[in-house]
Amino acid sequence: MKKPSLTILGCHSSIPTEKFYPTAQILEIKGFYNLIDCGEGTQVQIRKSKIKFNKIINIFISHLHGDHYFGLIGLLSTFHLLGREKSITIYAPKGLKEIINIHFKLSYTKLKYYIYYIELSSQELEKIIDNDKIEVYSIPLNHRIYTNGFIFKEKPSNRKLNIEEIKKISSIKIKDYKSIKLGLDFKTNNGKIIPNSKLTFDPPKILSYAFCSDTSFHIPIVKYIKNVDLLYHESTFLKSEEEKAIKTGHSTAYQAAYIAKKANVKKLLLGHYSNRFTNIELFKKEAKEIFYNVETSVPLKKYYL
Numbered sequence: 001m002k003k004p005s006l007t008i009l010g011c012h013s014s015i016p017t018e019k020f021y022p023t024a025q026i027l028e029i030k031g032f033y034n035l036i037d038c039g040e041g042t043q044v045q046i047r048k049s050k051i052k053f054n055k056i057i058n059i060f061i062s063h064l065h066g067d068h069y070f071g072l073i074g075l076l077s078t079f080h081l082l083g084r085e086k087s088i089t090i091y092a093p094k095g096l097k098e099i100i101n102i103h104f105k106l107s108y109t110k111l112k113y114y115i116y117y118i119e120l121s122s123q124e125l126e127k128i129i130d131n132d133k134i135e136v137y138s139i140p141l142n143h144r145i146y147t148n149g150f151i152f153k154e155k156p157s158n159r160k161l162n163i164e165e166i167k168k169i170s171s172i173k174i175k176d177y178k179s180i181k182l183g184l185d186f187k188t189n190n191g192k193i194i195p196n197s198k199l200t201f202d203p204p205k206i207l208s209y210a211f212c213s214d215t216s217f218h219i220p221i222v223k224y225i226k227n228v229d230l231l232y233h234e235s236t237f238l239k240s241e242e243e244k245a246i247k248t249g250h251s252t253a254y255q256a257a258y259i260a261k262k263a264n265v266k267k268l269l270l271g272h273y274s275n276r277f278t279n280i281e282l283f284k285k286e287a288k289e290i291f292y293n294v295e296t297s298v299p300l301k302k303y304y305l
């Protein structure tokens, strides 16, 4: 199984410009393609990324500010025009379903595929997906309107077969592989017990990703995102504009790094830059003052967990 990866589609705030798009990213984890936020221009960016529209099965919308969802109606409409039949699930704050329904109702559009809506309104950590491959949680952020962050966690996979060792034991048949992968010891035809550790390797480490945008500097999120492998935390401003960050419910690069450090995350990815800044490296420089493993989001770049 491939390592989870995050493709940044847009990582600027507010207004789309010639070069930069508002928030949108695709997390590929255990074969699931998840679109997180869908600012204007997202579908154009998906095309550039070469990710196939049809692969996306879940959409997560953090909040109902336009720079996080204005691209959604266009994308859903494109799915329809391309003949999509596979259903899609949208996890979003209460109200988005109404916005989308009224739009398609007034344009007399009967979609060829089904949209499942999971309306979010919890002010606590909430598990919103739990299957045999992944778990996803919504977490409350602190912004001007109701806003969620999301945490994606892999589920543990089976142990990996050590084929070289297995081949040495003639009584192991292919039908036995299933129980060996689950960690059971093997009993040979003449009653000898082969410990599982001889027949398998440890499974790959479980990886996790946390998305936190938009939010003001909010210490309570630390407890939810502890030890994640990759944290995307907004950094709309630099320290010099901390007042503005407080007023608008956003964070500075330094504050994002402070959260990353407190939560002991492996890597911090900054984004949601205000368009007023042209030198993105300044965000990294500021965050690095207190947290060493920092990267800046770059449109169409892929980051591995």
Ligand SMILES: [Zn+2]
Pocket (backbone or CB within 6 Å): 063, 065, 143, 214
């Ligand atoms: Zn916002």
